[in-house]
Amino acid sequence: MQPADPPDAADAVDSADSAGAADAADAITRVHHEEWARVVAGLARRFGDLDVAEEAAAEAFAAAAERWPRDGVPPNPGGWVTTTAARKAIDRLRRESQRDAKHQAALMVHDDTPAEPTGPVEDDRLRLVFTCCHPALAMEARVALTLRLLGGLTVGEIARAFLVQETTMAQRITRAKAKIVAAHIPYRVPSACDLRERVTGVLAVVYLVFNEGYLTGAGDDAVRVDLTDEAIRLGRLLRGLLPDDGEVTGLLALMLLTDARRPARVSRTGELVTLDEQDRGAWDRELLAEGRALLEERLMAVAAGGERPGRYQLLAAINLVHTDAPSARDTDWSRVVALYDALACLDPSPIVRLNRAVALAELDGPLVGLAEVDRLGDALEGYHAFHVARADLLRRAGRSAEARTAYDRAIELTGNPAERAHLTRRRDQLVSAGPPTGPR
Template sequence: MHAAGVEEAITRVHREEWARVVAALARRFADLDVAEEAAAEAFAAAAERWPRDGVPPNPGGWITTTATRKAIDRFRRESQRDARHQAALMIQDDTPAEVLGPVEDDRLRLVFTCCHPALSMEARVALTLRLLGGLTVGEIARAFFVQESTMAQRITRAKAKIAAAHIPYRVPSAADLRERVTGVLAVVYLVFNEGYLAGEGDDAVRVDLTDEAIRLGRLLRSLLPDDGEVTGLLALMLLTDARRAARVSRTGELVTLEEQDRSAWDRALVAEGRALVDERLRVVAAGGERPGRYQLLAAVNVVHTDAPSARDTDWSRVVALYDALLRLDPSPVVRLNRAVALAELDGPLVGLAEVDRLGDVLGGYHALHVARADLLRRLGRSAEARTAYDRAIELTGNPAERAHLARRRDQLVSAGPPTGPR
């Protein structure tokens, strides 16, 4: 296999196996640093040996075996290990299922471990994205709207706190599952978002991450079937992922919801997501818990998928759902999404006024400049729209979105008079 093929194979195996390898090592050795470093060393060994020896028939197995040996070698070199680590050298991977407790999937176990209450919410999410999703520090930093150096320090401090507090890698009890579910849902949703619109790299959509997030969402649903937010998040991801095939054009350009070919949507995923939302609506109607953040976002997506075309969207319903979400989560990003919906209901001038109020807090967020550019374009303010498009292009690392924004910007020279509210 030529060098490019080997490099592609290593990249693919990293995406498919990183979380599995780290989680398995963490379970065996009860040390997150050892797990991550041994996995990284195994991939480094693959980068050195596979171009010479060829890609092995079972790449994932090769990585797992190599990483395990790297971890064992590290323990043997270090004489000051406690009995827990020494015992790990003798543990085999045939642990009986009944010992594993309520969470049998190593990767999901790792999520709950990283979401320990002793850590701040930001640290829980960031650490799990790094260890489970294999996201780079830069990708995680963008998800949190912070500098990369800040995120690196946050992850380092989180690991140090786990070590200092002797937080074990263990099977969470039923009570722990419910205590930690909020942080776990945040992790899964950020993994999904990074996959659905990748922050950097050549791939517009990272299917490995979206599929992994949905897989984890299904596992969470099986563990906590009565938790409304678990159901809401799974519904949200399914309804969003249903549009994947229509999201990027054949030329590699992002296709907005308004322009998508709705016949290309995955109707099976739409139906599954819709059924989950309907289930939660019946619970609410029967006097159950009020819908939370993920349930409301899933309901927004139901409105979009119910509409046969963009012009048929019930924007008043979308705005009402965002109003309800604002009462739960009055964050700038929620306000921005509401402003975009309000522009469809009351016109671009009203929406632009709302967007501009967020400039001070979301000035480094590319979606704000995308929204401004579109609204300014619709108002016929082409020079201002061009500046906004340029800023949005500068801030996004996704190639499909850059291509879409560049085309919209370049069309401004031939744009006609403003069309008015729509």
Template structure:
């Protein structure tokens, strides 16, 4: 029953968030949400999916949680809480419930948790992915991922990590932590660091879905809008990005008619909307760069001076050599590969596969085949992505002698 799974994944975060506020216990909330799914699996195929599936799941999960707390009441004092909190308030689709998910995402992405735990916890509690799914996505054994999530939940309880939206003073930094988690989830889906699947649509879709929720909850946060636009504009090129044989197709060589126009239009509208507010940030500028790329129906129409200017602006707020590397790629189109190569060679990125791949491409265009071959070899040695490796080998093997 495909629709059940979809509804469940969409509603899971809502149910967990609502129950966490009510019972003050992530484990109780998570387990009860899982039990409610089992009931739904039994009943929905017979009775049909209820009109308000989120409300149904929350009510069912709440009953399960209260049952559990009553069963445990002889062992601890939680029964007091259960008695106090027991009521049959119907599920609300807006207002408090929306706030609950916002609380939950800030708890999951709290800086006191290890970054890898933040990602895992967000996917588990807000995204409704199972522990085996998350373990598979990040290529760690299930037991490791289970322990990581359990440990994070224990720390939240033991250290009293709060379940609320941070105060105004802390909010910008804390939103940044949430965005970093979502972008990490997206990138892991878009360019898996290893494994057989070069694209993981479940992860990219999940990151976009969570960014949409966050934007709905924080409509004035321009970087949230920027990140959503960025992910949409990258994801719009997904289907054009892999050849049938699994080889990566670079932006310049993609069949642009295969891009997802609806996603591009939405991304462009979001970029215009957030940049108009005059508070440019890292994600907004990256989104703007991708907007320029997706604006060109043919790679030859690309406005490279605009792209170079945006990278210069980005380097101003985020001075890091990877930004400089990407700027050099645009400079190659404007001022030629020789100028760009000089910029690239000055960057301290010897351990980064994309630096070697960029050098290889520039050297190839300069006709310096031997050096290009060596650079492709270095890039291949550092790349963990099968599709990218296939592309790099083909390019290397096409070099003249």
């Protein structure tokens, strides 16, 4: 009979097991963030089926969650997931006894036939975006499906981006996939003409991915750098493909100018820091300079007789006004309002009008801005930023009880921990709020 391990040895084993499980969990999270889009896109290219690609990738990560805590994290985690996902896809096709060309292609693991030419899009992930943005799909379906397959966002995260219920979004994604099958929409290399036809949907996808990363809608992370970096990477690829497209350049400039403020976006205690309170010395000067250069390039093109600025170019110009100001007090709010007026002509959405109202309050006072905001209540009741804007304007107007109610509603609708902490502090400061103030 073997003697029992001494207590300290048993504790050491338990500690090692716990550390291994934690390392495996961290690795799975990191690889999912870094490799999900690459794995799904590669499988979609290889097997020509989005359902197979997504489900095989999900099964591979599930296998990692089961095996890595026990066997250890492999030396090449991304390669392990990619290989496992391919095997899962092949197993699924075999189980379903699909003897069509797709099944045969899946089994030809060592086929030496030259690969299909990549055409103008050489990156699998970017090709996947254009595939999901096929004109046969409704615009909302294109964006939602691409966010799911490329960004790896949950249905709930995408639903928040669209301001709809999670069940509605799940149905939308399911219908989009069904239409791809019914309409025989292939995963293929877009032609040069396809690129321009689909660019509007692609830009919307990239911008929503960026926004979800810059201020995540749920989870423990205030910012998901993997998503913001991926969106900027895709923006750079798009600009390389379409260097003369003003909106492609505008979107990249917008993301760079916004991401430049990220180092000052969250405090050391994990609280969101609003633009007016940020340490502008902490902003990334290289990103600011790059964004400014891109926007100035577009302005020169417009002055030379090019197309008038579109939505993303105007949003970038608004951001440039903010980043150019040495302090929040020095912001040229009249310029911001004028740019929002131009944007509203192109996109008279409630969210654009909300942002314009916030800027208008800086010129004409909180009551003027509040009157504009309140007109949007029916359209934006479920949108947390609407209640954030109301709470701030009510606080500045000295209407503390109403402000507290608005803060409570905003906190209820906010999934981001840093923003929740910021709003809670603002709400709790209402007891010591001073008299009504004018424009800040």
